[in-house]
Amino acid sequence: MTEPVLETRGLSKAFGALKATEDVSVALHPGEIHAIIGPNGAGKSTLIAQICGALVPDAGQVRLMGRDVTRLPVPARARAGLARTFQISQLAMEDTVLQNALLGALGASGRPWRFLRPALGDQSLRERAEAALERVGLAAQAATRTAELSHGQRRQLEVAVALTLAPRAFVMDEPMAGLGAEGSARLTRLLDGLRAEAPILLVEHDMDAVFALADRVSVLVYGRVIASGSVDEIRRDPAVREAYLGDSA
Amino acid sequence: MSRETLVNLTMLAGLVLVPLWALWADEPFTITLATRAVILALAAAGLNIALGIGGLVSLGHAVFFGIGGYAMGVLAYHAQTYTPLMEAPVLIEGTKSMPVIWLVALVASALAAFVIGLLSLRTSGVYFIMITLAFGQMLFFFTISWARYGGEDGISIYLRNGFPGLNTLVPIQFYALCLTLLVLTLALTAALMRSPFGLALNAARQVPERVRAVGLDPFRLRLAAFTLSGAITGLAGALFADLNRFVSPSMFSWQLSGEFIVFIIIGGTARLFGPVVGAVLFVALEHWLGGISAYWHIWFGLLLLGIVLFGKGGVIGMIAGRARTHD
Ligand SMILES: Nc1ncnc2c1ncn2[C@@H]1O[C@H](COP(=O)(O)OP(=O)(O)OP(=O)(O)O)[C@@H](O)[C@H]1O
Ligand SMILES: [Mg+2]
Numbered sequence: 001m002t003e004p005v006l007e008t009r010g011l012s013k014a015f016g017a018l019k020a021t022e023d024v025s026v027a028l029h030p031g032e033i034h035a036i037i038g039p040n041g042a043g044k045s046t047l048i049a050q051i052c053g054a055l056v057p058d059a060g061q062v063r064l065m066g067r068d069v070t071r072l073p074v075p076a077r078a079r080a081g082l083a084r085t086f087q088i089s090q091l092a093m094e095d096t097v098l099q100n101a102l103l104g105a106l107g108a109s110g111r112p113w114r115f116l117r118p119a120l121g122d123q124s125l126r127e128r129a130e131a132a133l134e135r136v137g138l139a140a141q142a143a144t145r146t147a148e149l150s151h152g153q154r155r156q157l158e159v160a161v162a163l164t165l166a167p168r169a170f171v172m173d174e175p176m177a178g179l180g181a182e183g184s185a186r187l188t189r190l191l192d193g194l195r196a197e198a199p200i201l202l203v204e205h206d207m208d209a210v211f212a213l214a215d216r217v218s219v220l221v222y223g224r225v226i227a228s229g230s231v232d233e234i235r236r237d238p239a240v241r242e243a244y245l246g247d248s249a
Numbered sequence: 250m251s252r253e254t255l256v257n258l259t260m261l262a263g264l265v266l267v268p269l270w271a272l273w274a275d276e277p278f279t280i281t282l283a284t285r286a287v288i289l290a291l292a293a294a295g296l297n298i299a300l301g302i303g304g305l306v307s308l309g310h311a312v313f314f315g316i317g318g319y320a321m322g323v324l325a326y327h328a329q330t331y332t333p334l335m336e337a338p339v340l341i342e343g344t345k346s347m348p349v350i351w352l353v354a355l356v357a358s359a360l361a362a363f364v365i366g367l368l369s370l371r372t373s374g375v376y377f378i379m380i381t382l383a384f385g386q387m388l389f390f391f392t393i394s395w396a397r398y399g400g401e402d403g404i405s406i407y408l409r410n411g412f413p414g415l416n417t418l419v420p421i422q423f424y425a426l427c428l429t430l431l432v433l434t435l436a437l438t439a440a441l442m443r444s445p446f447g448l449a450l451n452a453a454r455q456v457p458e459r460v461r462a463v464g465l466d467p468f469r470l471r472l473a474a475f476t477l478s479g480a481i482t483g484l485a486g487a488l489f490a491d492l493n494r495f496v497s498p499s500m501f502s503w504q505l506s507g508e509f510i511v512f513i514i515i516g517g518t519a520r521l522f523g524p525v526v527g528a529v530l531f532v533a534l535e536h537w538l539g540g541i542s543a544y545w546h547i548w549f550g551l552l553l554l555g556i557v558l559f560g561k562g563g564v565i566g567m568i569a570g571r572a573r574t575h576d
């Protein structure tokens with residue numbers, strides 16, 4: 001098997017007595033979508049926070065392209081090739097949609113120390129930002145104030161900002177939440193193609209999307225991975241059915 | 250042209266025409282008042298970069314104002330007493346040259362802002378406000394006990410410092426110099442707001458998590474903004490000292506830091522001309538209301554309260570509406 005692009009080894013994190021992450025080892029390989037599913041409060045977002053550097057684990061490792069990045073702060077991990085989307089949109093609400101995408105392009109360029117010329121006049125930043133908006137279907141909203149976007153459009157913009165980074169791996173926390181049928185279908189198509197550019201660690205509640213997209217699924221319950229395998233294996237797994245999927249699956 | 254641009258241009262025209270009228274009408278005191286307003290506007294314009302764009306509520310910006318003031322005071326004092334500032338290891342003499350004084354004021358206050366920023370910008374909210382306040386008080390009490398430079402009494406300078414090709418003793422010429430520096434600073438701020446740096450700094454105020462997630466460090470962005478901001482306020486301090494031909498520890502007082510913030514809030518936070526509108530209103534009201542009532546601060550406070558409660562976006566916001574987010 002190829003070396004994983006992104007990997008956690010024995011990751012653990014407790015909040016007081018609550019074990020939010022317990023000995024979690026997951027790997028993300030080139031070209032794949034690895035879905036993490038689990039009930040509310042299972043520790044999915046906490047896991048992502050540790051992968052991206054916002055939370056320091058109590059034990060275990062995060063490795064990016066074979067390199068131990070457990071001690072790197074968030075910006076350094078982003079520059080090393082990790083792009084995330086947030087479960088709760090983290091966007092500059094006062095700025096336009098284009099400006100939010102430009103921020104991503106600016107981060108990717110690594111050259112924020114320019115004080116005099118307008119950011120909007122920088123063609124390479126602008127092209128990168130506009131291309132990302134185009135891909136998520138927000139090109140027409142480029143000049144809109146982000147605060148005026150619908151909830152679903154904000155979710156799309158989250159993804160667009162991640163796209164501007166052209167990362168080595170994507171980590172997405174419930175990108176489909178609140179998108180509606182048409183929006184989900186569109187984003188599903190986008191992610192489907194995106195895995196060829198960089199693999200995606202996808203936390204998602206939308207089971208249709210997960211079963212349509214995932215090459216591999218890991219099930220997180222009370223901070224532990226209780227099962228990991230292909231979509232079919234997960235569907236059949238009795239422990240998963242009991243703990244999470246119910247009988248509808 | 251947007252309404253805000255119109256307001257800004259009107260303001261600028263006023264800053265040019267009113268002193269010219271005062272010159273024609275032989276009202277030198279009006280020119281002095283205008284100079285005071287322009288210098289305070291410059292100080293607040295410096296703060297606006299940290300507070301308006303960066304969201305850093307510094308209650309210690311008088312530190313930089315005072316450092317600029319003392320840069321002028323100390324250099325000019327040694328020049329007028331013909332004593333060197335320092336003999337070993339290198340001879341440093343005083344100077345009466347404005348450009349040199351400005352440079353020293355800019356560099357000294359930038360350095361101070363960098364160090365204070367380094368120590369305080371890891372904190373936020375009330376802690377940040379308290380730390381910046383504490384630095385201000387430290388320098389305030391230090392200068393009070395700095396006997397070599399007059400302690401509590403400060404330093405008086407007999408003659409205003411010079412600028413090549415100008416007679417700075419003529420009020421309108423000194424005013425023109427101050428206004429030029431203000432306009433240059435506003436032009437720089439306008440460019441900064443749209444620049445890649447401004448975009449990132451502005452985002453770091455709104456969503457620091459996002460800024461980190463795209464690989465940029467909000468702390469560094471803020472430190473750069475704070476340093477630049479302190480340098481500009483320091484330059485204003487040097488001009489203020491030259492206007493009064495006097496510098497004293499009161500330039501470090503926290504009340505002054507508070508007034509800078511008030512100018513920005515009155516004019517409109519993060520508005521390019523917010524500090525200008527605020528400072529001009531303040532100086533005008535100080536003059537008129539101060540003539541009517543010794544308790545003019547109370548009236549001024551009520552006005553401020555009204556603006557904060559009913560006019561989000563300050564005076565400029567009330568006239569021109571919400572800030573435009575794109576061009
Ligand atoms: N900073 C924190 N301090 C204390 N407890 C926390 C903290 N962050 C998360 N938790 C707790 O850890 C557990 C896991 O939370 P987490 O947000 O990771 O769940 P999740 O799987 O993302 O849930 P959801 O599907 O609702 O997003 C929850 O019980 C939560 O209350
Ligand atoms: Mg979550």
